Amino acid sequence: MMQEDRYELRFGGAGGQGIILAAVIFAEAVGIHEGFHVCQSQSYGPEARGGRSRAEIVISSEPIDYPRVIGMDLFLAMNQAALDAYFADCKPRGILLADATFVSQVPTSRALLLPFTTIARQQLGDALAANMAALGAVGVVCGRVRLASLEKAIARRVPAKFKELNIRALHAGAAAARQLDLAALPPFIDSEEEKEV
Amino acid sequence: MTEKTGSLRHDYLRHDKKFPHVWCPGCGNGIVLGSLIRAIARLGLQKDELVLAAGIGCSGRMPVYVDFNTLHATHGRALTFATGIKLARPALTVIIVMGDGDATAIGGNHFIHAARRNLDLTAIIINNQIYGMTGGQYSPTTPYGSFAATAAWGHIEHAFPIAELAATAGASYVARGTVYHAAMLDDLLAGGIARKGFSVIEVMSNCHTQYGRRNQMNDAITMLRYFKEQAVAVDRAAGMSAAEMAGRFTIGVLADVEKPNFTEEYQKIRDRARQQ
Amino acid sequence: MSEKTGQRLLLQGNEAIVEGALAAGCRFFAGYPITPASEIAELMSLRLPALNGTFIQMEDEIASMGAIIGASLAGVKSLTATSGPGFSLMQENLGFACAAEVPCVVVNVMRAGPSTGLSTSPAQGDVMQARWGTHGDHPIIVLAVSSVSDCFDLTIQAFNLSEKYRVPVIVLSDEIVAHTRETVILPEQAAVTVIDRMRPAVPPEWYIPYEDNSRGVPAMADMGSGYRHHVTGLIHDVRGFPTERPEEVDAFIRRLFRKITNGFPEIQLTKTVMLEDAEIAVIAYGAVTRSALRAVRQARGRGIRAGLLQLITLYPFPRKAVEAVLRQCRRVLVPEMNMGQVIREVKRVNVATEIVRHNRVDGQFITPAEIYAHLLAM
Incomplete structure (x- = not known):
């Protein structure tokens, strides 16, 4: 097994949920402000409007060879359809983080459910801020980026008039994630496959 | 009035390029070339600041004879090359000479967009109603009912009115002349070159070799006489009925408007961008 | 110069191509919208005016290729970017650039074909088209990028080779590199090697535009700089005028190849x-x-x-x-x-x-x- 600290994330949801923007902000935060090497990509085309949307981020302290996800360490699913479509590439040790507002069935016991859309709607008055709430939770769960770095990236990538709303959503999501007990997640099965590719 | 072409030949044509030229005896292209250098001399333009670009066809051979910055581009694309030249060096006066097939068939899309874009270019379209160099195949301006190498049974398509097309597409200056009315052609060319914005001068010209031969006009003189009889000055045409104008065409300035041109508008963008 | 040099950035491949082109001195871009290359045109339209450069969206890719050749003839380094369907349309004028030896760079962000194919999916199907897409026997340089940092470095390299050898250079990218964002640190402008075409060292009356020399690359005068000469896609003699004389045709074609062959050690990366x-x-x-x-x-x-x-x-x-x-x-x-x-x-x-x-x-x-x-x- 190769000695590397490669960490892979995939964000999935419906078109219009701001999946790709969240991934770009995350990539900028870890790539520019945390000093990691980063590769971020997304699905384009018919999927990008209305249907499913998908974005990926690979992080490493070493230069990254293959730029796409091989097996996710963290999968953020913003609705059931995206969860069903994109879960298969999740590593056995990977963690599923899902928006409980739209996701009811999870295919793994290593799942964390938080109602991002409900949080955004109730605490911020705008369901569209769910992506930033989810981003705050991703930041807490992955443990590889400071909220301050995510804030800086938001400031650069989001129009000024939405900056404050997005940062509040980020904190709301992070606060919700801190209530979760990651240690309580069941252990993963260390399969042989895990050692390959 | 027509300047003396004799001394202009020495001033504006290439000394290291061997004549005779490639055109057939009696070809109208030589008259257009003469008019062009007279118009340039009248405007006092320097050879170093002039570009003559052409596409492919008989007209495409014109640049090689003039002692300017010259370009013989690909078929139908001369306007696209000229667009790059003008934008890269706006101080240059860029003139493009094309044939009817070159400008309105293979280059038709470039032509209407150049007119719409209104870059400061002058397009001379020599309309001989046929593909001359390739052997007399029909072009977008070959008249309905006439004969061509690829219209052995008579032509069933309808001709583009080039000047009217250019005016509709947005050219700043549009004129039509003929190689019979050479003195007027000098004026039309000088007017077009002087006008900022996209200028089009359509020149009805004779290809007795390929068009005339197949349409009962076997020699240059017959064709020139045809132009003389069929051409109607713009102001006179205004008082004529459609029936009277049937089969005839207007000559003179069809459009001459002042409007923002791309070159100047883009400079404003540069200035704004630099201030930010 | 590129204002983004010297910083740590998160860039898409397409964005890095723009930064590389600007760092190399590119000041003219003509293009036509096409997925997955459009970001290059969009960013060029934003960046070029402040650098006193020019962006123009043409009516198609044929026109785009013609416009960049025209701008390069007038002395301005020029770029266009497209994908497979547009690259097919560029082949005609690309051949002109080979024949008239006009430096320019063409980026082809490959997508799956043939024809309209899969407009948002990656492929590498245009390798042979890049080499042999235009008609006739001709040499050409083709570079392939594999990362965002490649996009910056190799676009500069493409311009340098194009200027040095008076040949169009094709940069083959693909949908993956084009749309992946990666962290890169672009070098300071001062650290970027920029090569410009050799311009005539003789007065205009002595200038022979296609005269051979030891490198096989003739000096190139900017149109409008006082060195009036003729440029044509016809096979031409050393003065640039059309010729059909077998010994002149042979010498011309062989020089086109020789100039590239001479450069193998530095071109073959x-x-x-x-x-x-x-x-x-x-x-x-x-x-x-x-x-x-x-x-x-x-x-x-x-x-x-x-x-x-x-x-x-x-x-x-x-x-x-x-x-x-x-x-x-x-x-x-x-x-x-x-x-x-x-x-x-x-x-x-x-x-x-x-x-x-x-x-x-x-x-x-x-x-x-x-x-x-x-x-x-x-």
Whole structure:
């Protein structure tokens, strides 16, 4: 097994949920402000409007060879359809983080459910801020980026008039994630496959 | 009035390029070339600041004879090359000479967009109603009912009115002349070159070799006489009925408007961008 | 100059191409919208005016190619960017640039074809089109990018080679590199090597526009700089005028090839990884290099002596570097996102070594696992 600290994330949801923007902000935060090497990509085309949307981020302290996800360490699913479509590439040790507002069935016991859309709607008055709430939770769960770095990236990538709303959503999501007990997640099965590719 | 072409030949044509030229005896292209250098001399333009670009066809051979910055581009694309030249060096006066097939068939899309874009270019379209160099195949301006190498049974398509097309597409200056009315052609060319914005001068010209031969006009003189009889000055045409104008065409300035041109508008963008 | 140099940035491949072009001195862009290349045009339209440059969206890719040739003739470094369908339309005027020896750079962000194909999916199907797309016998330079930092570096390299050799240079990118964002640190402008075309050192009356010299690359005068001359796509003599004299035609075509052949050592760029003691090797280019690199590292982890040769220059084909690998390794794998285009060039170098193909034409990226499986079997 190769000695590397490669960490892979995939964000999935419906078109219009701001999946790709969240991934770009995350990539900028870890790539520019945390000093990691980063590769971020997304699905384009018919999927990008209305249907499913998908974005990926690979992080490493070493230069990254293959730029796409091989097996996710963290999968953020913003609705059931995206969860069903994109879960298969999740590593056995990977963690599923899902928006409980739209996701009811999870295919793994290593799942964390938080109602991002409900949080955004109730605490911020705008369901569209769910992506930033989810981003705050991703930041807490992955443990590889400071909220301050995510804030800086938001400031650069989001129009000024939405900056404050997005940062509040980020904190709301992070606060919700801190209530979760990651240690309580069941252990993963260390399969042989895990050692390959 | 027509300047003396004799001394202009020495001033504006290439000394290291061997004549005779490639055109057939009696070809109208030589008259257009003469008019062009007279118009340039009248405007006092320097050879170093002039570009003559052409596409492919008989007209495409014109640049090689003039002692300017010259370009013989690909078929139908001369306007696209000229667009790059003008934008890269706006101080240059860029003139493009094309044939009817070159400008309105293979280059038709470039032509209407150049007119719409209104870059400061002058397009001379020599309309001989046929593909001359390739052997007399029909072009977008070959008249309905006439004969061509690829219209052995008579032509069933309808001709583009080039000047009217250019005016509709947005050219700043549009004129039509003929190689019979050479003195007027000098004026039309000088007017077009002087006008900022996209200028089009359509020149009805004779290809007795390929068009005339197949349409009962076997020699240059017959064709020139045809132009003389069929051409109607713009102001006179205004008082004529459609029936009277049937089969005839207007000559003179069809459009001459002042409007923002791309070159100047883009400079404003540069200035704004630099201030930010 | 590029204002973004010297900073740590998160850029898409398409954005890095723009930064590279600006750093190389490109000040003219003409293009037509097409996925997955449009970001290059969009960013150029934003950036060029402040640099006193010019952006123009033309009516099609034929016109775009014509416009960049025109601007280059007038002395301004020029770029266009497109994808397969547009690249097909550019072939006509690309040939003009080869014949009239007009420096310019064409980026082709490859997507799956033929025809409209899969407009948002990656592929590597345009290798042969980049080499032989325009008609007639002609030399051309083709570079392939594999990462965002490549996009910056190789776009500069493309401009430099184009200027130095008076030849159009094709940069082959693909949808993966184009749309992946990666962290890059762009060098300071002062650290970027910029080469400009050789301009005439003689007065205008002595200037012979296509006169041969030891490098085979004639000095090029900007249109409008006082050096009036004729430029044509017809085969021309040293003065630029059309000729059909066999000895002049022959000398012209042979010089076009000779100028590139003379430059092989600096034009043929490759990169080797773990090849020193390799018994098997992967020869890859473009985004697939990334998958191959991972697979080779994994194979090494398993004790397999695998290595990688990355072809940065596809044409002129880096025969020497490939030959060395073929002589050393008992088997060589050529993975491509097409039915096998570069593998034919590899086979032309040497047929004694077993050369294995791996092809993928479903619009999906070749994964490390696919290459790794081959390496295990080799």
